[in-house]
Amino acid sequence: MSNDCINHEYYMRPSDRILALIRRIFHNNPEFRHDSFKHVARFAPVIPLMGGRPDLSNTLQRVVTFADGSNPLHFGCPIILAAGANKTALRICDYANVGFGGISVGTATRHVREGNTHRPRIGFVEKDRAIHNSMGLNNDGVEAVCRRVETQLEAAHKTHLCVGVSVAETPGLTDENEKLKDVVETFAIAYKVGDYVEINVSCPNTGENRVDLDTSFLEKIFTEITNYRNSQSYRKAVYAKLSPDMLECHLKTIMDMLVQKGVNGVIMGNTYPTAKVNELPVCVTFDELTPLRGDGNRGGMSGRPLYENMVKNVKFIRENYPQMSVMACGGIDHGFKIYDLIKLGVDAVQCYSVVAFRWMAAHAMRKELEEALMGDGYKTLADYDAAHPKL
């Protein structure tokens, strides 16, 4: 499984420079800058020269199947918009305009949450092409999110978008039974509508300890989820979204448990806690980052500096748990990186920060991925998959 995963550099096109200018103009309002992506996705088809339309060709289509009989996932391309970018699940199909082949909506919790009250909750780190955030799981509640998914799912599939729902435990609960009830109820609501469900056990921004730091509670969560899932007449894929900062022994404990519980796959990974930002190849120092909470916390780091560490984790999982489906996430901003990860055996990738730094990022990465496939003599991703069947 040797594969050199280089942190490929992309060519800065004039449109990327315009995007940099827009970021500079709105530097005093990072949350506005962040939210403007949804307007770009919506109006992309009518903005001249943007080329913002769904790509319905079969060149990059990917079907992910599961040995346990869970419903297969059909992605228009293996580039998914990661959780957090569309927390509300409004206007899901717009994200096909900007090139995505899948979207994880949410993260949703059992009830509406305002998230952290401090402002700003987001900071852009230009020199590292990174974003740090401490949104604190703001969302409209899982019922509202899933009602919206249900009404748009058919249309999303027509634009070749696969729709996952990201869910998490409600922060602030103290009683363990209450916590478990909360997670399972939230999961059950999402399980009815999503093509897949991802359980976010690694949010560093709730003011509480991350769930994946307490392995015994984590096991209880997945036991309950497994019991619920086994009681249903249909089976859908379940993913756990893990933190990228874990020591190998901790990751191993969690992976062993997830395999034992029959979880289909993992998303590696979430944002990287900024308290440990010096572990990443960054130019910025912790003190230079904007405080995002009243207590001075600077949230979690996303973007380009996460890439090498993410690849290390993905290699570990692929080598030791080949039965697990992997969605790679962290610093993916180039189609060549996606091809490298596909060669490592990942089923799809999830991206977030790149949309702030590359104009029409998913469309650009599609082109690069096609070029990489072509370079190795494959006309389509299906041709690549046929030549490399899953064991």
Ligand SMILES: Cc1cc2nc3c(=O)[nH]c(=O)nc-3n(C[C@H](O)[C@H](O)[C@H](O)COP(=O)(O)O)c2cc1C
């Ligand atoms: C502003 C912001 C909000 C996020 N919100 C969520 C969230 O609600 N749930 C989640 O699982 N991940 C969330 N993430 C993490 C991303 O989904 C992704 O895991 C992370 O940013 C790494 O990918 P990237 O380097 O491509 O940005 C958020 C990230 C950012 C920057």
